[in-house]
Amino acid sequence: xxxxxxxxxxxxxxxxxxxxxxxxxxxxxxxxxxxxxxxxxxxxxxxxxxxxxxxxxxxxxxxxxxxxxxxxxxxxxxxxxxxxxxxxxxxxxxxxxxxxxxxxxxxxxxxxxxxxxxxxxxxxxxxxxxxxxxxxxxxxxxxxxxxxxxxxxxxxxxxxxxxxxxxxxxxxxxxxxxxxxxxxxxxxxxxxxxxxxxxxxxxxxxxxxxxxxxxxxxxxxxxxxxxxxxxxxxxxxxxxxxxxxxxxxxxxxxxxxxxxxxxxxxxxxxxxxxxxxxxxxxxxxxxxxxxxxxxxxxxxxxxxxxxxxxxxxxxxxxxxxxxxxxxxxxxxxxxxxxxxxxxxxxxxxxxxxxxxxxxxxxxxxxxxxxxxxxxxxxxxxxxxxxxxxxxxxxxxxxxxxxxxxxxxxxxxxxxxxxxxxxxxx
Amino acid sequence: xxxxxxxxxxxxxxxxxxxxxxxxxxxxxxxxxxxxxxxxxxxxxxxxxxxxxxxxxxxxxxxxxxxxxxxxxxxxxxxxxxxxxxxxxxxxxxxxxxxxxxxxxxxxxxxxxxxxxxxxxxxxxxxxxxxxxxxxxxxxxxxxxxxxxxxxxxxxxxxxxxxxxxxxxxxxxxxxxxxxxxxxxxxxxxxxxxxxxxxxxxxxxxxxxxxxxxxxxxxxxxxxxxxxxxxxxxxxxxxxxxxxxxxxxxxxxxxxxxxxxxxxxxxxxxxxxxxxxxxxxxxxxxxxxxxxxxxxxxxxxxxxxxxxxxxxxxxxxxxxxxxxxxxxxxxxx
Numbered sequence: 018x019x020x021x022x023x024x025x026x027x028x029x030x031x032x033x034x035x036x037x038x039x040x041x042x043x044x045x046x047x048x049x050x051x052x053x054x055x056x057x058x059x060x061x062x063x064x065x066x067x068x069x070x071x072x073x074x075x076x077x078x079x080x081x082x083x084x085x086x087x088x089x090x091x092x093x094x095x096x097x098x099x100x101x102x103x104x105x106x107x108x109x110x111x112x113x114x115x116x117x118x119x120x121x122x123x124x125x126x127x128x129x130x131x132x133x134x135x136x137x138x139x140x141x142x143x144x145x146x147x148x149x150x151x152x153x154x155x156x157x158x159x160x161x162x163x164x165x166x167x168x169x170x171x172x173x174x175x176x177x178x179x180x181x182x183x184x185x186x187x188x189x190x191x192x193x194x195x196x197x198x199x200x201x202x203x204x205x206x207x208x209x210x211x212x213x214x215x216x217x218x219x220x221x222x223x224x225x226x227x228x229x230x231x232x233x234x235x236x237x238x239x240x241x242x243x244x245x246x247x248x249x250x251x252x253x254x255x256x257x258x259x260x261x262x263x264x265x266x267x268x269x270x271x272x273x274x275x276x277x278x279x280x281x282x283x284x285x286x287x288x289x290x291x292x293x294x295x296x297x298x299x300x301x302x303x304x305x306x307x308x309x310x311x312x313x314x315x316x317x318x319x320x321x322x323x324x325x326x327x328x329x330x331x332x333x334x335x336x337x338x339x340x341x342x343x344x345x346x347x348x349x350x351x352x353x354x355x356x357x358x359x360x361x362x363x364x365x366x367x368x369x370x371x372x373x374x375x376x377x378x379x380x381x382x383x384x385x386x387x388x389x390x391x392x393x394x395x396x397x398x399x400x401x402x403x404x405x406x407x408x409x410x411x412x413x414x415x416x417x418x419x420x421x422x423x424x425x426x427x428x429x430x431x432x433x434x435x436x437x438x439x440x441x442x
Numbered sequence: 443x444x445x446x447x448x449x450x451x452x453x454x455x456x457x458x459x460x461x462x463x464x465x466x467x468x469x470x471x472x473x474x475x476x477x478x479x480x481x482x483x484x485x486x487x488x489x490x491x492x493x494x495x496x497x498x499x500x501x502x503x504x505x506x507x508x509x510x511x512x513x514x515x516x517x518x519x520x521x522x523x524x525x526x527x528x529x530x531x532x533x534x535x536x537x538x539x540x541x542x543x544x545x546x547x548x549x550x551x552x553x554x555x556x557x558x559x560x561x562x563x564x565x566x567x568x569x570x571x572x573x574x575x576x577x578x579x580x581x582x583x584x585x586x587x588x589x590x591x592x593x594x595x596x597x598x599x600x601x602x603x604x605x606x607x608x609x610x611x612x613x614x615x616x617x618x619x620x621x622x623x624x625x626x627x628x629x630x631x632x633x634x635x636x637x638x639x640x641x642x643x644x645x646x647x648x649x650x651x652x653x654x655x656x657x658x659x660x661x662x663x664x665x666x667x668x669x670x671x672x673x674x675x676x677x678x679x680x681x682x683x684x685x686x687x688x689x690x691x692x693x694x695x696x697x698x699x700x701x702x703x704x705x706x707x708x709x710x711x712x713x714x715x716x717x718x719x720x721x722x723x724x725x726x727x728x729x730x731x732x733x734x735x736x737x738x739x740x741x742x743x744x745x746x747x748x749x750x751x752x753x754x755x756x757x758x759x760x761x762x763x764x765x766x767x768x769x770x771x772x773x774x775x
Contacts, residue, residue, distance in 0.1 A: 049574070051697040053582035187745040213745035217700050219692060222456050222619075223735040223747060229617055230449055243697035246584065250691055254594045254619055272584045276693030280594070310515070315508055 039083035040076065040350070041107040042067060042334055045099050045114050050090040051217060052242045054272045055323055057314060059114060060086065062327025064313035065306050069298075070335055072305040077338050078348040084313075093117040100125065109355040110134055110334055116190040119152075124435070127151045132356040136330050137162075137266055137289055141193055142427035144389025146360065149428065150440040153359050155333070155390030156381050157289035157415075159239070160423060162265045163194035164415035165287050165394025166237050167201045169263070172410070177206035182233040184224055184240065184248060187213035191239045194265075198237075200419045218244025225251040238264045245273035253280035263287065263396075269406070270322040274399045282401035285409075287394050290329045291377035292406040294320025298328070298373030322397075322406060329378060336372075337362045360385055379412040385441040389424070392417065445612050452616045453736040454729055459622035461728020462629045463687055467705040468712065468720040469632070470680040475714045476653045477673040478550075480561045484569035486702025488538075488678060491576045493685030493694040495537050497585040500530040505579040527589040531682070538678030539671075546671045554666075573699060584695040591690045592620035625687045629721065632683060636676070636717055645672055653715075703748075710755035713768025722766060723755075730754045 044063050047056030067082040076082055085106060087099035096118030100111060110132045113119040119139035126133050133152045135143065141160050143152035157165075170176050183198055185191035195211065202209040210233060212224045218240060225248075228236060236257065238248055245268045252262055260283045264273065269286020299319055307316040318324040341350045341358025350358070362383040369377055379393040396410035431437070467489065474482040482488075498505065502521040511517055525533070549564055600615030607613030640646035651659040652669045660666055685694070688701050712723025731747040731754070739746050764770050 048582065049577060049696075051695070051700060053577070054584045054695055057582055211744065213743065215745045215748040217697050219688065219697065219701060220460060220704065220747065222460055223453070223732055223739065224744075226449075226453060226456060226617060226736075230612075243692050243695060243700075246692045246695070250593070255617060256595065272693075272695075276584060276586050278586065315511070315519075 039107070040080050040338055041083050041085055041103075041109055042331070043085040043087060043099070043103045043106075043108045043111055045089050045096055045112060045118060046086050047089050047091040047114070049088060050092070052091040055242065055267075055270065056091060056114070058270075058318040058321050058323035059327035059330075061312070061314040061318050062324040062329075063112065063331045064327075065302050065319075065324075066298075066328045066331035066335070068306045068311050068313070069302050072309060072311065073301060077335055078342040080348045082335070089115065089118065091115055093121055097121050097125070104129055104131060109338065109350065109352050110359070112136070112330055112334070113139065116140075116188075116193075120189070123149065123152055129352075130356070131352040132359055134330065134334065134359065136333070137326075138190070141389075142424045142431065144387065144424050145428035146383075146385050146388035147428075147439040147441045148432045148437055149388060151356055153383065153388040155362070155383055155388060156364075156379055157392050157394055158389055159190075159193040159265070160197040160420045161289075161389075161392035161394050161415040162287050163197040163237070164201060164392075164420060165396075165413065166263050166265075167198070167205065167207075168394075168413060168415060169287075169396050169410055170235055171205065176234075178208075179235070180208045180210065180231065180233040182210040182212055182228055182231070182236045184212045184214060184221075184228075184236055184238045186218065186240050186244055187215050190241065190267075194237075194239055196423060197420060200423070201416065204416075204419065214240070214244055214248075216244075217242060218247055221247050221251050225255050225257075228252075228257060229255040235261045235263065238262070238268045240264065240268045246276045249274055249277045249281050249284060252284075253277050259283035259399075260285070266322075266326075269397060271404070271406075272323075274401070275404070279401045281399055284399045286397050286399070286406070288322075288397050288408070289378065289394060289412070290325060291374070292322060292325065292397050292408055296374050296377055301373055302328075325377075329374075332372060332374065333362070333364070336364065336368070359383060360388070392420065445607070445610055448606055448613050448616075450733070450736065453732045455616060455618060456622070457729035457732030458725055459619065459626060459728070460732065461708075461725040462622070462626045462721075463684075463724075464704045464708045464727055465712075465721045465724025466625065466629055466632075466680065466684040466687060467701050468708040468724055469636075469717065470677040470684065471702075471705055471709055472712075472714060472717055472720045473636075473673055473677045473680065476716075477649055478561075478652075478670055479558055480550075480565060481558075481714070482677065483562060483565040483702075484572055485677065485681060485705070486699040487569045487572045487576070488541075488681035489685035489688065489701060490694075490696060490698040491541075491572050491685075492534055492538055492678060492682035493587065493689040493698060494576045494580040494585070496530055496534040496589075496682065496686065497587055497689075497694050498580045499533050500525050500527060500588075501585075503580060508581060509578055531589070531686075534682055535679060538682060539675045542671050542674030542678055545674055546667060550670060551667065569699070573696070577696070582696065584693040587686065587689040587694050589686060589690070591624055591686070593690065594620060596620050596623065621687070621690055628683060628687070632680065633717060633721055640717075645669075649673060704751075707751040707755035709765070710752075711758045711765055713765025715769050716765070716767030719765060719767030726758075726766075727751050727754060 046060035064084045067084045071081050085103050089096040116138050119135045135154045141158040143149040143154050198209055214221050264286040266287050274281035306312050337358040340361050341354040342348050345354045364381050381390040392415045393412035395412040397406045398409045470485045502523040504518050507519045595617045599618045604615040648664045649669055708723040708727050712719030731751045734750045735746050
């Protein structure tokens with residue numbers, strides 16, 4: 018009897034151990050609430066890529082991946098609860114998918130030794146790895162986006178003396194580009210008008226009447242959720258030229274332009290990754306994930322902007338995990354090892370092509386000092402009749418002469434406030 | 443005429459139009475509060491649910507398709523037909539009447555005689571339930587609402603008001619959104635119809651009797667259950683109209699439920715028990731917030747509308763705690 022009990026106990030431990038050994042990637046998703054339309058495709062893309070690695074490659078380095086989804090509803094408090102409830106389950110890296118949640122998790126995750134990847138959002142100055150040892154925001158951040166928009170406009174003609182309006186979500190996120198744009202306005206001689214829109218952004222009549230009165234040459238938008246759809250509709254209502262209207266990457270998905278129909282044709286949005294489904298990896302996802310009945314969602318989001326972003330985030334996490342396995346010589350990595358992998362991450366075109374994503378994103382290296390990557394920004398444009406986004410400007414560098422001092426200043430203030438000594442020396 | 447004055451007039455016009463849209467949401471609150479004393483927290487979600495249902499019916503979407511597909515391994519999403527807008531609106535009304543019946547049958551019938559705060563909390567639960575139900579039935583993606591409403595600035599208005607600038611090149615006519623003009627007409631018809639219904643029909647008079655005194659209405663044979671179903675159905679109808687108007691702007695999406703936030707200052711100002719109060723309150727809030735933003739927004743960093751609407755309502759409350767048109771409550775000891 019004792020023998021039987023002992024055997025059963027060992028069997029139970031063995032049965033449990035493969036779960037313990039999984040590479041755990043928490044996904045703080047939001048599939049419900051006012052922002053669900055944006056949260057679902059990202060979460061689907063993230064989970065589908067990890068499922069693809071399991072089904073096609075047997076996981077990463079022979080260890081299966083496990084995506085732990087936790088619903089935040091895009092709510093900061095719930096996001097923190099999700100972090101607390103999942104961090105003990107072997108979480109390797111967090112994608113908070115919200116600037117508010119990222120700000121809350123930075124001190125917690127740093128204390129717990131778990132890395133955060135806030136790709137294209139979060140605290141911009143976290144690009145300074147010397148101060149933010151556990152936070153990564155490669156390959157681009159909000160300030161790269163602001164500079165990328167101005168660089169694009171400069172490539173179209175002289176912007177000195179022109180008027181540029183920033184329509185932004187009146188929150189920490191929406192205010193991120195203001196300082197950068199003010200510096201760029203001084204440097205290049207354009208006039209900047211700031212037009213905040215209160216949450217949630219369903220009513221923007223005042224802002225667009227002002228745009229109609231002041232006739233800015235270009236409008237840049239940092240919006241999210243319903244604010245984007247209403248802004249595009251209001252721009253169409255006042256017959257503002259869509260070609261002169263540029264959204265940040267969080268204002269540049271199909272969700273944002275489809276409600277306005279044909280009138281959204283020509284609207285532009287920044288990006289740091291490829292658009293469309295013309296990449297070999299999508300055939301693999303169809304075959305190994307969707308057709309096998311393992312898709313995270315209904316399988317109807319594949320190739321959309323936000324699905325691609327989720328997939329890109331998953332790919333970068335998986336590549337960092339591979340790098341960590343190589344550095345430490347073990348497949349069963351810890352969050353600390355994962356952090357090392359993220360800091361040593363090298364993305365080359367050859368690697369992207371091998372993954373079925375040729376030209377999908379820029380080549381870049383991460384280092385101890387630079388957790389933000391190269392800050393290369395591309396431009397996309399919406400074709401309303403074909404209902405597709407096209408990359409009209411390749412990934413180009415942003416103005417680091419302006420951005421780097423801002424990063425240094427903000428991160429130095431954070432370091433002084435939190436008594437952080439540099440971690441790179 | 444100075445350009446700033448013309449711009450101010452344009453802001454007032456657009457404020458009035460925005461106010462009508464706020465009033466459409468506030469009307470639903472008033473109807474239910476007036477007849478039952480319940481502050482219906484779920485009114486915004488009802489607008490969302492009605493709009494979701496309308497688009498779902500129009501597009502021939504299979505309700506609960508994600509659930510069905512997940513449970514049975516099928517891949518069905520659409521019936522393959524498109525229902526004309528008018529028929530879809532009528533079918534949505536039927537759904538909203540059914541919803542009113544279920545709410546009455548399974549929620550409020552069991553809460554008769556409870557404190558108002560209990561009834562209010564029940565509507566909070568109802569809001570969460572309905573939001574989840576809408577998600578399960580129709581999915582979370584943003585849907586385009588194509589019921590044939592005109593959109594964009596009216597070129598006719600622009601061209602025919604351009605002369606007011608007397609050659610000033612900075613002024614090119616007033617901007618008025620065609621959708622807002624339609625909303626104004628619909629809101630006017632709706633209010634007139636509601637007033638006519640409550641004044642000249644048997645059910646309308648019974649509704650007013652219940653609003654005045656539940657016990658007295660019961661004693662003369664008015665069915666409280668029927669009246670409450672009727673009122674929730676009417677609120678469902680108003681929610682559908684509001685959902686269509688707001689959904690046409692932004693697409694039908696879950697943020698629609700947040701339009702209730704725009705109705706609160708309107709209710710505070712106009713009173714919770716007056717249909718004309720909802721309209722007048724909406725217009726005052728619409729014009730007030732737009733004019734304040736136009737005049738003082740640039741000095742205060744902009745985005746003043748949300749908080750100023752509440753400040754304006756509070757200023758009115760200082761002088762008329764029951765709102766402009768609300769019933770004055772006198773409690774004698």
